[in-house]
Amino acid sequence: MSEPELEAIRRLAVPLSGAMEDYNPLLERIGEARFVLLGEASHGTHEFYGERARITTRLIAERGFDAVAVEADWPDAYRVHRYVRGSSSDGDAEEALRGFRRFPTWMWRNADVLDFVGWLREHNEEREARSSLDGRPPPVGFFGLDLYSLYASMAEVLRYLEVADPHGATKARARYACFDHYGGDAQAYAYATGLDLSASCEREVMQQLLDLQARAMELPARVEDGIGEALFDAEQNARLVKNAEQYYRHMLHGRVSTWNLRDRHMMETLRALDRQLAKTLGRKPKIVVWEHNSHVGDARATDMSRRGEWNLGELVRQTYSTEAYNIGFTTYEGTVTAASNWDAPAEHKRVRPGMRGSYEELFHRVRIPRFMLVEEDQSGFAWRGPRLERAIGVVYRPETERLSHYFHARLSEQFDAVIHIDRTRAVEPLERDVPWQSGEAPETYPFAV
CATH class of the missing domain: 3.40.1660.10 (EreA-like (biosynthetic domain))
Known part of the structure; x- marks a missing residue:
């Protein structure tokens, strides 16, 4: 230079x-x-x-x-x-x-x-x-x-449902029990599913997210902060569980795959946050x-x-x-x-x-x-x-x-x-x-x- x-x-x-x-x-x-x-x-x-x-x-x-x-x-x-x-x-x-x-x-x-x-x-x-x-x-x-808080986010989904929908909490607990075999260790889940994809919890976490999204759609366009924020928090934790499950399942398949999954989750989260704040504020945030x-x-x-x-x-x-x-x-x-x-x-x-x-x-x-x-x-x-x-x-x-x-x-x-x-x-x-x-x-x- x-x-x-x-x-x-x-x-x-x-x-x-x-x-x-x-x-x-x-x-x-x-x-x-x-x-x-x-x-x-x-x-x-x-x-x-x-x-x-x-x-x-x-x-x-x-x-x-x-x-x-x-x-x-x-x-x-x-x-x-x-x-x-x-x-x-x-x-x-x-x-x-x-x-x-x-x-x-x-x-x-x-x-x-x-x-x-x-x-x-x-x-x-x-x-x-x-x-x-x-x-x-x-x-x-x-x-x-x-998206690394796989088990912590499952706990947050259950905590929300136990108050807002006890019956829904029972269903969510049964779905998330799919992870009980791995002792709270996301890496153990990664190794297990890397060797045997049939051990995947993909279907269970996807269904749980869809249930919460359906619940959110039932709410009016503008809702009280307490109701809307609590449900949004639970929905985002369910989305994180779904994406984290996919991330750990692909961990042994190579770094490029997991990097892209992680940043795609970040983008999904940012867009979800943008939509939620727009709903709360009544304008683009x-x-x-x-x-x-x-x-x-x-x-x-x-x-x-x-x-x-x-x-x-x-x-x-x-x-x-x-x-x-x-x-x-x-x-x-x-x-x-x-x-x-x-x-x-x-x-x-x-x-x-x-x-x-x-x-x-x-x-x-x-x-x-x-x-x-x-x-x-x-x-x-x-x-x-x-x-x-x-x-x-x-x-x-x-x-x-x-x-x-x-x-x-x-x-x-x-x-x-x-x-x-x-x-x-x-x-x-x-x-x-x-x-x-x-x-x-x-x-x-x-x-x-």
Whole structure:
């Protein structure tokens, strides 16, 4: 990369100083988009969480965004949703986040998320106090898009039906008993069905979802929040069980299959959330999404496409077109909270400097500590690519970094805007030195994103 090319990027870069007005150009570019997808280059970096929170709070406070949807399991996130809306028994944000017990707990049980959830609760309380005066819309919600909570979601469906429809609960319990042979271990189900498809619970989980969907269709178009939300929560958990069953059943058939099933579920969840909020609000909602770069960046601009993979970012662009805006994050070096293997303890690891020929190295050479690229016409940019791009998930293996954490991408096609923070530090978990074990583990090696 020549100095004139680097100088061209410097002219386009918007430095980030930490001031409130830093993201004014970004909000102008976002315009009237209803879906803003905020990425991260790792699952354990303080600055990525912090800057996403800064952008999100402005979108909520200034642009009227209605919900935050994150790369987390639906039941765990829904506990936070109830807390931020003031409808749970949790006493504070830390208690509300205790639902995140599955590895990697630090993804959502960390100091930055704690602060953001606290802000969201306070914002909603202020919004509710004003609503009696100016008729403002319902409080902002917090939802999960992921699909690993197979057994937890079954328990939530049963909990709902035991109150709303005891006879329906009996039928659901009989259907879900199909999983009793696997001891609450989703991986055991994956191995069993991988060897013998006749052991599948596919028919049972599909019928349970259809029953709840039929129940939802019987409700009027506009219903009281308590009734509509409780049924929507149960229906989404039933959808998750159906998709998670399919995911684990295909786990042994290869990574491409399971990756696509997972991101398709995320898209289904986002669309269901869009429809439900529209029903509640009486208008099209606005939703912020927090996920890894590998999910929110358009897969068609990366190696993923050549492997036959798609992702949430690609599906959102195809479905919502100009109503969507996605933002990626990069870093050159620093530290990160990550594990050495799946289900291993969290460690503070040193992030190696970006590899030669990577976007991380390119942006380091710009010599601006923190900056943003938001220009609309990116066709002539020196950073168009393709170049190497780094992805650190919950597992970081610097000893095999090129193989485990880099892929080729055209960054200006992958994202609408990019935020680069040259040196970053590890996110602070709420727990220290706690072993995390779970039978509900994803099949996302080597990235674990």
